[in-house]
Amino acid sequence: MSSPSSPSMPFAPAAPASATSRRWKPSPLICTAAAVHAGAAVALAARPGAWPWAAGGVAASHLVLTAAGLWPRSTLLGPNWTRLPEHAGQRIALTIDDGPDPEVTPRVLDLLDRHDVRATFFCIGDLARRYPRWIEAIVARGHAVENHSQRHRHTFSLSGPLVMKREIETAQRTLTEIAGVAPRFFRAPAGLRNPFLEPVLCGLGLHLASWTRRGFDTCAKDSGTVTRRLTTGLAPRDILLVHDGHAARDARGEPLVLDVLPALLRAAAERQLQWTTLRACLNEEAAEIDHADLP
Template structure:
């Protein structure tokens, strides 16, 4: 059984502000404008934290690999929004050719449509993790019950297909709300974000995407790419297919070792 959930300092402060505002208004009703102002500021801070994918204000969030992994000059390539039957097999071939390992954050409904491809990801030495069941753009507005149901459905699907229960979850676009941390705690999985994001679902220029990934690249970085919903290059190619071989070449030049999150954390 997991340990009891402990809210982050920011969430503890939120609870205290709400309790203080309620008690203060009961004891001195005239202070209600100040109490309301404190609540508005608090909610603004919490909302902004949920809009920042790398924020840890709402709870633990993996944005870099641990020191032991840094010492081994490891980086993690993470690939979201698949499996895509047209793109993912080509991504796997590129990784195989370089002897590189990656972590695929897969969408539950896509995995159910492509179970053999999910199993192939694992069979070829990579890792499948939970990117939610629906990949809803409204995920950050879900209440705790709907959020838990969506993540649990993705967890059950991916564990059933691959035989390996996911250890990590990544929210749609990294956006979330204060309900996520206790939900993940109860499900026994961790939130994972990234160090470098190239916006490759919007930008189809390989040079720009590569530059965003490799500028000041260092051991311990977690890199984000997309096999599903990938933007297209000028000639119609998914941008990940144009960028990934070049990215792997840069990693070799810098003597950086691409590993899965499990390899890095364990």
């Protein structure tokens, strides 16, 4: 088994893949908000004295849009992978955010090697540039590298479309250059977003992914609490979230995720659940569509 200080490569690197743009289809909520704005404009033009009602309608629509963006698992602003597709069957996905971390990521990789588990790493572009060897190791060991923005700014959800596109596109170039494989998924910092995100992702060929359940392992005090949050109700097609970056530490100074993962992997085995990556499920979904289109 490899030491935490050097990336061994027991698995062949994944073949390069490029993301192609998707057509943006506004969600019903976005269409409704647009209709409210248009109606308010018409009402003001026809009857200027109705401005309090028009302003109230517009304000209410903005509040609803904001609330939808503050709910990471919401699909109100557009498609969002909160669970794996139905064809995943008994499989579940482990997603690992905020890395790479030069201390924690190598140890997580070694642990996953021992259990023969593949995971999806949502990586930050700036950290990937700083620690490229661990991005290379993630791919070489059979895992997937996905886009978690270039700088992981907590003000991301307050950005306009141009800023969002620049942030995501920069990370896309960074991660593709280092990993040799273009990310297919994006996860917003803290899971927060606004209505501008989905059209940007469509233009870049990326799919939004959140999670089914998370352990809050960046702020928890003990690994048992994190494990219970992840394993209570654990079911087929779940997407689970832990962190190799910004990982909380226990009383010994050890990252909680290193205690959580073995318990989580045992719980999945007891339920006869298998692990997969988001990318693998997306590729299978695309293959099914292609097969259905054949004459």
